[in-house]
Amino acid sequence: MNKNYFEVLRPGINSTFQDNGRNNFYHIGIPFSGAMDNRNFLLANTISNNGINNPVLEFAYQGPKLKYIGENISINVTGDVNFKIIRKNKNLKFSCYENIVLENNDCLDIQSTNRSVYGYLSIGGTFEVDYYLNSCSTNTKAKIGANSGEKLETGQIIQLKNIKKILPKNKIEYLNSKIENIRIIKGPHFDYFSKDAIDSFFSNEFNVTKLSDRMGIRLKGPKINNIKNTNIKSEGLVKGVIQITADGDPIVMLSDHGTIGGYPKIGVVISADYDKLVQIPPGSKIKFKEINLKDAETIFKLYEMETQNLISNIK
Amino acid sequence: MIKNISNLGDAALYCDFGTEVNKEINRNVINYFNNLRDSNFLGITNITPSYNKLVISFDLKLTSYAKLKKQVENLELKKNNSSKNNLIKIPVCCAEEFALDIKRLQKLLKINEAKIYETFFSKNYYCYMTGFIAGMPFLGDMDKSLFAKRLETPRVKVPKNSIGITEQFCNIYTFESPGGWNIIGKTPVDIFDNKKNTEPNLINPGDTISFYPISKLEYEKKYE
Numbered sequence: 001m002n003k004n005y006f007e008v009l010r011p012g013i014n015s016t017f018q019d020n021g022r023n024n025f026y027h028i029g030i031p032f033s034g035a036m037d038n039r040n041f042l043l044a045n046t047i048s049n050n051g052i053n054n055p056v057l058e059f060a061y062q063g064p065k066l067k068y069i070g071e072n073i074s075i076n077v078t079g080d081v082n083f084k085i086i087r088k089n090k091n092l093k094f095s096c097y098e099n100i101v102l103e104n105n106d107c108l109d110i111q112s113t114n115r116s117v118y119g120y121l122s123i124g125g126t127f128e129v130d131y132y133l134n135s136c137s138t139n140t141k142a143k144i145g146a147n148s149g150e151k152l153e154t155g156q157i158i159q160l161k162n163i164k165k166i167l168p169k170n171k172i173e174y175l176n177s178k179i180e181n182i183r184i185i186k187g188p189h190f191d192y193f194s195k196d197a198i199d200s201f202f203s204n205e206f207n208v209t210k211l212s213d214r215m216g217i218r219l220k221g222p223k224i225n226n227i228k229n230t231n232i233k234s235e236g237l238v239k240g241v242i243q244i245t246a247d248g249d250p251i252v253m254l255s256d257h258g259t260i261g262g263y264p265k266i267g268v269v270i271s272a273d274y275d276k277l278v279q280i281p282p283g284s285k286i287k288f289k290e291i292n293l294k295d296a297e298t299i300f301k302l303y304e305m306e307t308q309n310l311i312s313n314i315k
Numbered sequence: 316m317i318k319n320i321s322n323l324g325d326a327a328l329y330c331d332f333g334t335e336v337n338k339e340i341n342r343n344v345i346n347y348f349n350n351l352r353d354s355n356f357l358g359i360t361n362i363t364p365s366y367n368k369l370v371i372s373f374d375l376k377l378t379s380y381a382k383l384k385k386q387v388e389n390l391e392l393k394k395n396n397s398s399k400n401n402l403i404k405i406p407v408c409c410a411e412e413f414a415l416d417i418k419r420l421q422k423l424l425k426i427n428e429a430k431i432y433e434t435f436f437s438k439n440y441y442c443y444m445t446g447f448i449a450g451m452p453f454l455g456d457m458d459k460s461l462f463a464k465r466l467e468t469p470r471v472k473v474p475k476n477s478i479g480i481t482e483q484f485c486n487i488y489t490f491e492s493p494g495g496w497n498i499i500g501k502t503p504v505d506i507f508d509n510k511k512n513t514e515p516n517l518i519n520p521g522d523t524i525s526f527y528p529i530s531k532l533e534y535e536k537k538y539e
Contacts, residue, residue, distance in 0.1 A: 026361035026372070027348065028516045029446035029489075029507075132512060142449040142490065144509050185324050188331075233336055234447070236363030236370030238327045259446040260365055268324025271375050293380060296325040300375050 004070030004125070006158040012064040012110065014213070016138035017129050017146035020053045025133055026259045032239060033137035033145070036118045036214060036255055036278040039307050040078040040176075044122035046311050047076045047099055047170045055129050055136045055146065057121040057158075061281075063110025064121075064152055070160065074099040074167040075108070079119030079279075080176045083110040098171030099124070116176060116279040124164035139256055141215070172314045179276045180205075180284070182269055183291045183299070184242065189264035192228040193244070200224065201266065205285040206250060212282055214256040219286070223248030226264065234262040240269035240277070242288075254278060270296040272303035316343060320387060322380045323370060328387060330369040336455070336483070340367045341443050345521045350393055356386050364520050365444045366453075401522040402439075405487070405502050407478055408534035413501035415477070416466070420497055423463050432528065434458045435499065440485060442522045450489040450507025450516035454524055457483050469495030476502050478526070489516075503529075503537035 018041070021034025035041030035058055045054045057064070063083065077083055077096050085092045085100065086107040094100050096119075102108065113119050129136045129146035136146040143149030147156075193201070206221035230246040237243075241253045243263035252269060253261070255278075269277055270291065280286055291299075316332070323329040330347070333340050341364075348364040351371065358378030363370040373383055409417070409432060417428055424431065440454035457480060465481045470493065473479065477488045479496025488494060489507040506517045518524060529537070 023360045024362075026363040026370075027445065027520065029449040029451055032361065132509070133515075139449075142507075142509060144449075149509065185322065188321060188323065188329050233334075233366045233368075234444075234453070235365040235368040236446075238323055238361075238370065238372050240324055258448060259363055260444065261447070265323070268327075270324065271326050293322055293325055297375070297379060300325060304376060 004073065004160040004163055006066040006068055006160070008064055008152050008154055008156045008158065009067055009107070010065035011152035011154055012059045013062050014060040015064045015152040016058055016140065017055045017127060018058045018137045019055050019135055021255070022133055022135035022137055026236065029259050030133065030142060030144070031139065031256050031259055033135070033139045033255055035120065037079070037120075037275045039275045040118070040120050042307065043097065043172070043174065043310060043314075044076060044078040044120040046314055047078070047097060047172065048074065048122040048124050049164065049168055049170065050122065050124070050126075054122070055127045057127065059110060059119055059121070060113070060117050062112050063119060065107065065109045066158070068102045068104070068106045068108060070104060071163060072167065073102050073160070073163050074124035075102050076100065076122055076170075077110065077119060078122070080114045080116045081110060081119040082112050082114060083108065085109070097174050099167065099169055101167055115178065115281060117281050118279060123160060124167060125160050126162045128159040128161050141256065170314050172310060174310060176279065177276070178279070179273070180280075181287050181289050182277055183273050183289050183296070184267035184269050185293055185296055186290060187242065187265035187267045189232065190266060192226050192264040193266060194225050194227045197225040202288055202290060205287050208280055208282050208284045208286060210282045214254055216254050216257055217252040217277070217280070219250045219252070221250075224250065224266065228264075230264070231262050232264055234260045237261045238268065240271070240274055241265050242267045242269065252277065270299060272296070272300040317347070317387075320384050325380065326373055326375045328371040328373075328380065328383060330371065330387070332367045332369070334367065336366045336443070338441055341441075342521070344369050346392060347390075348520065350390060351387070353393075354386075354390060356383060358383065363446065401519070403518055403522055403524050405504060405524060405526050406529040406533070406537065407500040407502050407526045408529050408531055409500040410531045410534070413477070414499050416497040417499055420463055420499070424461065426460060431461065431499070434461055435480075436526055436528055440524045440526075442518050442520055442524060444520050445516060445518060448490050448492050449509070450518070451486055452506065452518040452524070453484055453486055455484045457485060463497050465495035466497065469493055473498060474501065476505070478502060501534070503534050
């Protein structure tokens with residue numbers, strides 16, 4: 001047994017190991033998975049001086065409480081997250097996006113994400129996890145990836161390896177911007193909906209319901225009236241696709257989505273807005289705005305440049 | 316052939332092969348799928364064949380809709396790539412506790428249980444696509460006398476390995492999952508094996524499937 005490990009005192013609501021995701025298996029029904037908020041995933045690994053596809057621990061709403069046993073190790077938390085370290089009965093507060101040194105017997109308590117959903121824990125080293133089809137990303141539906149495809153559980157031990165001896169003091173100032181306006185490109189079944197329904201879709205706000213998870217966000221708002229057919233012959237989906245169910249409610253498919261679906265697709269969220277979309281918590285309102293493909297591509301380039309700038313500003 | 320290529324968002328191509336569901340169109344889809352898998356076009360992350368569509372997802376950092384569309388349009392198709400013609404035989408136990416909807420089907424279709432099974436087992440089925448949940452095969456076509464609607468209220472949990480039928484299709488629930496298909500039996504064979512790191516799914520698009528009946532005793536033996 002390794003001498004460096006975390007013991008899970010509290011697993012949190014939905015804590016899973018994730019990496020960049022699992023490519024090339026949609027055709028057998030295995031979704032992409034991977035870290036939901038790719039920018040915060042990249043920042044976590046970069047601050048740790050890790051390779052960009054190193055596994056991280058993703059958590060949602062309430063994170064895990066972990067007891068650390070081992071030699072000094074650097075860790076960092078990304079996202080908009082409240083957390084503390086309990087060291088010899090003292091509560092120590094730290095900020096996100098900076099490396100912190102954990103000592104033997106420290107307890108890391110990731111209390112909550114603030115008005116957001118996902119956060120990430122990265123270590124100066126590697127979580128020892130199982131790989132399946134070239135990725136450690138946990139998919140709890142197909143029971144594949146790290147941790148036998150399961151969420152963290154109380155009492156389990158997380159082994160660590162390749163602990164970095166040099167503990168870099170990397171940090172970055174970064175504020176996660178919140179957005180309510182989500183930009184989309186119209187989908188292949190746009191003409192399944194009446195003009196009134198389309199107007200209503202873009203002019204009204206939708207509530208993000210509690211029935212939202214890594215598979216998708218279910219929205220409630222005005223019913224989107226279908227004038228052709230509420231079902232289509234099942235066909236491929238991608239992350240960010242917005243399907244309108246037979247009941248007239250939109251569902252936005254996220255990283256663990258079913259690979260094919262039989263509801264008409266009214267639109268697709270642009271790639272540049274995906275990281276922000278997944279962070280919108282239940283109870284919030286969102287509004288859709290249509291843009292064209294060319295603008296979406298330009299906005300994505302800018303978003304990528306911004307991410308690269310952030311990465312190069314880590315010191 | 317592809318009738319039209321459009322964009323599905325900013326990071327996927329939506330290739331339309333038509334609106335009908337038949338083997339000829341689907342073999343075209345799968346032929347493109349196989350050729351694209353061999354093509355190594357930069358940036359492709361996933362290719363999803365379905366009855367009559369092919370969705371190609373890509374990494375927007377590496378390529379773009381316009382670039383990849385041109386490559387797909389100019390793709391030279393290799394012949395005889397549409398099906399590896401695997402014939403896979405799947406045992407099915409039709410014991411009462413597994414055939415959850417057989418009573419409903421008898422009423423709905425106005426044919427008796429024995430005739431339903433005789434008809435079901437007499438045909439070979441073609442795999443149009445796999446997916447929705449990992450490894451789930453969508454098979455067709457059913458004999459017209461067995462065309463049945465979905466359950467009005469889907470089950471919250473369909474047991475793993477159940478065989479379901481609806482309209483012209485049948486499928487196998489590779490995991491316990493919600494679902495509305497009419498369940499007529501259960502197989503002891505795992506169609507998706509999440510322990511296998513290569514080719515975890517037994518049935519691929521383009522394969523041919525035949526089902527054969529087994530007794531409860533044989534079912535239990537196979538499970539051991």
